[in-house]
Amino acid sequence: MARSPAKSKQQRQNLAAKPSQRLALTPAMRQSLRLMSWRNHQITRFVRDLAANNPFIEVDYPASVMRPPHDPRMEMAFSAAMAADRVEISLTAHIMNEIALLLPSGRHRAVALALVEHITPAGWLEAEAEETAASLGLTSAEYDHLIARLQHMEPAGLFARNLTECLALQLKDRGDYDSLMERLLPHLSLLLEGGGEALVKATGLPFDQVQTGLARLRQLDPKPGARFQHDDGDIFRPDVMITKADNRYDIVLNKANLPSVRVAEDVLGDAALKPLLQKARAEVSALNAALSSRASMLLALTGFVATKQAQYLQHGDELLQPLTMMMAASHLNCHASTITRLVKDKLILTPRGMVPLADFFSPAVMNSEGREVASRAISASIAAAIDGEEKTHPLSDPQLVAMIKDKYELRLTPRAIAKHRARLHIAKASERR
Numbered sequence: 315m316a317r318s319p320a321k322s323k324q325q326r327q328n329l330a331a332k333p334s335q336r337l338a339l340t341p342a343m344r345q346s347l348r349l350m351s352w353r354n355h356q357i358t359r360f361v362r363d364l365a366a367n368n369p370f371i372e373v374d375y376p377a378s379v380m381r382p383p384h385d386p387r388m389e390m391a392f393s394a395a396m397a398a399d400r401v402e403i404s405l406t407a408h409i410m411n412e413i414a415l416l417l418p419s420g421r422h423r424a425v426a427l428a429l430v431e432h433i434t435p436a437g438w439l440e441a442e443a444e445e446t447a448a449s450l451g452l453t454s455a456e457y458d459h460l461i462a463r464l465q466h467m468e469p470a471g472l473f474a475r476n477l478t479e480c481l482a483l484q485l486k487d488r489g490d491y492d493s494l495m496e497r498l499l500p501h502l503s504l505l506l507e508g509g510g511e512a513l514v515k516a517t518g519l520p521f522d523q524v525q526t527g528l529a530r531l532r533q534l535d536p537k538p539g540a541r542f543q544h545d546d547g548d549i550f551r552p553d554v555m556i557t558k559a560d561n562r563y564d565i566v567l568n569k570a571n572l573p574s575v576r577v578a579e580d581v582l583g584d585a586a587l588k589p590l591l592q593k594a595r596a597e598v599s600a601l602n603a604a605l606s607s608r609a610s611m612l613l614a615l616t617g618f619v620a621t622k623q624a625q626y627l628q629h630g631d632e633l634l635q636p637l638t639m640m641m642a643a644s645h646l647n648c649h650a651s652t653i654t655r656l657v658k659d660k661l662i663l664t665p666r667g668m669v670p671l672a673d674f675f676s677p678a679v680m681n682s683e684g685r686e687v688a689s690r691a692i693s694a695s696i697a698a699a700i701d702g703e704e705k706t707h708p709l710s711d712p713q714l715v716a717m718i719k720d721k722y723e724l725r726l727t728p729r730a731i732a733k734h735r736a737r738l739h740i741a742k743a744s745e746r747r
Contacts, residue, residue, distance in 0.1 A: 424667025437539025
């Protein structure tokens, strides 16, 4: 059966050209966008690769931080089989991930992130960490409480302050900490000085029990941090630093771990090298322009959020104000995706400790008076109330509902409270008893 002319005409493809506008990103623009989302250690790797491919590019790298050696008196012969296989992540990256799980928000997380700088490659905590915590406002009792929480991270033994504590944490994790270990561990430093006989004398234990205890200890890992990949530690260093001076906040970029790049104009060669020199000039010019743009935007964004969240900087999460990335983009007259890139993974050192730049942002919840309340401020209030509750009479979700209503004039359901608890990794009242 023959097709009708009308139907055949409808089935024909329309090949008419239609004009449209499309934004084409140049390589320099794409590089600038990448650098917005990168942290300093990622930029360093990129620059290193750039210089490796062009002899006319010279780079000045920041000095690496040297770690103090361990006390040799606390060494003992451990079994070579005690160490687990190495894992594909750096120690600092692992610890920062664990802190995010153990302490999802609040002042103690800010201090914990600042303490990462004091973790040795073995996974132990340097003595200077307590001074850092004190400078950030933690009392000695609060510091001990924070360290006890951080020592719950895996693998057991991280954040130990000495060999004895490192081994005790592993024994407790295994359920193998008994009276023998309790008497033996405090005297391990005597092992190198007087051997097993010195331990017998100090502990009052029979020689065979001392030998049995030492055999058990040798199956532990005295350096739980050593199983992780090595890094230069740049991942925990802040991208921006906020300090308080009188009644204002000063904001500076952390350039201490950022490389500087230049063209080696004094390198003379034949004409065959001229294209490489021209390429180096173009790459260095584009890179420095992108770094300058990143620096100015990051400073402007940090200045804006610090002004908006001055009460948060001074008093903590419970006084956080509603703030979105769209609001920041509108203020800085840029696209919201630019703010997203700038915020990604950035760390800010504040007078309260180290916090992710993302912590300055929180969506709003409208209360009964028409006033907006930051969602994270509500979570912080719930966490603070639970932290201060009587352990024998934990606060129920309905009681937390009443507390939020009194504080914010905000009516939440017990289900909403449960969602806040879940985000904070806090169990329900019956499981906290």
